[in-house]
Amino acid sequence: MSKKFYLICSVMLAATSLWAQSIQSFKQLTANPKLYSKTEFDIRLTADWQNPYLQEDIALDMVMIAPSGKRIILPCYYEEGESGKPSLWKARFAPQEKGKYEYAFELSKSGSVVARSKTATFVAAVSDRNGFLHPKNNWELQFDNGKPFRGIGENIGWESRKSDDSRFFSELHQKPKYDYEYMLPALAKHGGNFFRTWVCQFNLPVDWHRNFNSTRYEESEAYYNPSAIRKTDRMFNLCDSLGLYVMLTLGPGNYNPRDGGFSPSAADFFVNPKSKARYKNRLRYFVARWGYSASLGAWEFFNEVDNVQFGNKNRPIQADSIVAWHDEMSRYLKDIDPYNHLITTSISHRDLKGMDGLPHMDFNQKHIYKNTASIPANIIRYERDFKKPYVIGEYSYEWDWSKNFDDFAAEMDSDYKRGLWYGLFSPTPILPMSWWWEYFDNRKTDEYLKRVRAISDKMLADGKGSFEAVDVKTSDADVITYGVNCNGKIFVYAYNPTSTAKTINLSFKGATGPVTQFDCESGTSRLANSTKVNLQPKSDAILITVSL
Structure with missing residues (x-):
């Protein structure tokens, strides 16, 4: 075999191998993408693998440019199909930015990209969802x-x-x-x-x-x-x-x-x-x-x-x-x-x-x-x-x-x-x-x-992101107390762990203005004239007061 013929065969074999690893098509299944909601895609490709769940063997990624210009790489997952034959893969994406996304799919074998789809776009609209934590x-x-x-x-x-x-x-x-x-x-x-x-x-x-x-x-x-x-x-x-x-x-x-x-x-x-x-x-x-x-x-x-x-x-x-x-x-x-x-x-x-x-x-x-x-x-x-x-x-x-x-x-x-x-x-x-x-x-x-x-x-509504522990003093050492200042509103918790009813005085910095007393067991609230609390055995209450 001549070197020239060997070279031609090698090139043809390599080309055939690359052609076998190809992305045929993809489809956006979600008509109107919205912020923080699932947008789905079907991707059909042909590739050889031993195990489609092992990225060291084969991997598909959705590569995106967000409206801000941020580059995002989203792993995709195998759904069905056989090695060497057309197979179905999927992408599930939740946009975190409103506006136009540009994307393409990249197929990798043994860690190297062997195929890339054409580029497409979608637009994410606003939604009433809060997003990710x-x-x-x-x-x-x-x-x-x-x-x-x-x-x-x-x-x-x-x-x-x-x-x-x-x-x-x-x-x-x-x-x-x-x-x-x-x-x-x-x-x-x-x-x-x-x-x-x-x-x-x-x-x-x-x-x-x-x-x-x-x-x-x-x-x-x-x-x-x-x-x-x-x-x-x-x-x-x-x-x-x-x-x-x-x-x-x-x-x-x-x-x-x-x-x-x-x-x-x-x-x-x-x-x-x-x-x-x-x-x-x-x-x-x-x-x-x-x-x-x-x-x-x-x-x-x-x-x-x-x-x-x-x-x-x-x-x-x-x-x-x-x-x-x-x-x-x-x-x-x-x-x-x-x-x-x-x-x-x-x-x-x-x-x-x-x-x-x-x-x-x-x-x-x-x-x-x-x-x-x-x-x-x-x-x-x-x-x-x-x-x-x-x-x-x-x-x-x-x-x-x-x-x-x-x-x-x-x-x-x-x-x-x-x-x-x-x-x-x-x-x-x-x-x-x-x-x-x-x-x-x-x-x-x-x-x-x-x-x-x-x-x-x-607490969250009043605090607007402001939480600060408050030292609470009580007239009875048996009573357990905790306090939190939420942006100027004081929340105080008091628990009576004993088997005896107690009437206690609570004192804490910034305790001015009207007081609401919340009964933890019944869930009812009432206005109070002071920070004095009546606690039944094994019971608790919360005081909410405006301060500062």
Whole structure:
């Protein structure tokens, strides 16, 4: 074979290979794009791949120039089709700027761009939506349009399971009614605007194939489980329609070799390059498929990662490797998420040195059980030490599911209420979120959220972004008090933890003008002539007064 003929064959082969990796067409499905709302695109292409979910194999990106001139790269996701044949891919985008966008699609193989579509445009119009949540200060978050926000809600960790291991409440926890279609509308009806839920083997099991402990999912050998994807789509659609914001606890995913992963243990998961690459592809899919939703309040990497660390008490995982993993993944997620969603992770009770100072984690988080009274002090201490917001992602009077909560139901209810008020009067952007959602729903305790939401909305409206803790003095040392100055209006919380009725005097700087007294239990308000408060046993009240 002559060198000339060999060269011609090589050029022809290369040209054929490039032609095989091509974008045939794309279509904008949303006729009238609007700010902060989903705009969808179908992209049809032909390409060769081993696995269309692995970006090191193949990746499609939507490359945009926003009206401001900002360059945006949006990951797209594979929908259907075979390697080497026409396939369908999708893009979901929520504009954050009004005006004209210019865009094209770029196809990459092994990290190099091999095809680019023609350029097109769309125009995003204004909408009545607030946008995405972003940090503002330790007290509150802020939407794209500048409106302030504080999260009020609870954990809705998962939909009911087929089999629950609670000793006394398994029948309650297994009730089919406890699905998102029931729980999310109920949360919104009760005044909640925020909740936390898990991605795991029995709930939204996107990367599990079987053994779900749930009747809601179908076995599948697909890389990402289609039934779990559909359920996650439905959950976000519900959130968008109800005005709810979710902290999505991603967990480690399915990393075991028997299910297609690369790590035989959690310790290996945090350091194995193949497991880390697999997790980054998982993050890319989540951003591509659900990142468009402004209802995605925060990505949470782990639930109680310190419990993962000490899963083997005799051989705990090195904290350094866990912290380094979070640093790497938070940097990567910030890089690929064009909406800059909030990022966090959580601990149970053991700090990991270096975790709270990671630069790309937007707020720190821990869980507190059997010590709700410590919530304000914990929030203040961690914020002081690490200069970023702190959130109590779980709390309750009791964590042990082998106990009969009905034996101390009044204490469970009271603790539920106290955690919310302690959070409202503490510098945290998301109020503490109770656990045991089925139990509190069954007792109708969660309807109490309306009381807290009413005062929170008033604080936000009056404060206009101004929150400052106020020192409150009381004539009775047993009474617990907290105060906040919201742009000249003082809000004071008082709780009587004793079994004796009390009449107390409250004093605080700037206490002039008319006073409104709010009864926390009934939700009623009345005008008062002074800052003297009558408190029944185990009861609380709020004073609202104009000052300065």
